[in-house]
Amino acid sequence: NAGVTQTPKFQVLKTGQSMTLQCAQDMNHEYMSWYRQDPGMGLRLIHYSVGAGITDQGEVPNGYNVSRSTTEDFPLRLLSAAPSQTSVYFCASSYLQGKNIQYFGAGTRLSVL
Amino acid sequence: GENVGLHLPTLSVQEGDNSIINCAYSNSASDYFIWYKQESGKGPQFIIDIRSNMDKRQGQRVTVLLNKTVKHLSLQIAATQPGDSAVYFCAENLISGGGADGLTFGKGTHLIIQP
Numbered sequence: 566n567a568g569v570t571q572t573p574k575f576q577v578l579k580t581g582q583s584m585t586l587q588c589a590q591d592m593n594h595e596y597m598s599w600y601r602q603d604p605g606m607g608l609r610l611i612h613y614s615v616g617a618g619i620t621d622q623g624e625v626p627n628g629y630n631v632s633r634s635t636t637e638d639f640p641l642r643l644l645s646a647a648p649s650q651t652s653v654y655f656c657a658s659s660y661l662q663g664k665n666i667q668y669f670g671a672g673t674r675l676s677v678l
Numbered sequence: 679g680e681n682v683g684l685h686l687p688t689l690s691v692q693e694g695d696n697s698i699i700n701c702a703y704s705n706s707a708s709d710y711f712i713w714y715k716q717e718s719g720k721g722p723q724f725i726i727d728i729r730s731n732m733d734k735r736q737g738q739r740v741t742v743l744l745n746k747t748v749k750h751l752s753l754q755i756a757a758t759q760p761g762d763s764a765v766y767f768c769a770e771n772l773i774s775g776g777g778a779d780g781l782t783f784g785k786g787t788h789l790i791i792q793p
Binding site: 671 | 767
């Protein structure tokens, strides 16, 4: 079982560049989310989606866009990267009903120079 | 906003001893709690969860205790092994409200197992 797959694993960007972090899950989970993890800050929610065509903002959404065209995929877009977006990004998914144990991908380590 | 926090950032224990990792939460409305383990370079991995209508839940070598009176959560790991070395996060959610707001994570405790 693949679970939650994130690509790429590592990325270096220059300030102002754009890129898309990919996330795919094969568990037919309705709920998908993106977190960023910074030292001493724990994981903070960026955006989430409760189903295809539905997205919403989390705690730290500024500078990021998301879309959910299919149940399986939930890409995170940085339109104009900033050094403050240097972080490790995790995608997670879960069922929406009942206990929503979120399953995480392995992460994308992003550096913005 | 309200937060979930941990008392100790680093905990060092001898191999074979029991470990207790603590977590304080401030959102009294939270009704669901999860402990995650994160090894270096990997994503968080689910360990055990507990609903607010319970005060104790046991898994394999792990026990979670919930004290709603003082809003405190703990993770007990029995007979710690080198593979238990990791950062442990507690997280809370309000699943009765839909749960779609995602999990609120604490900052994490780094558990170090000494041989």
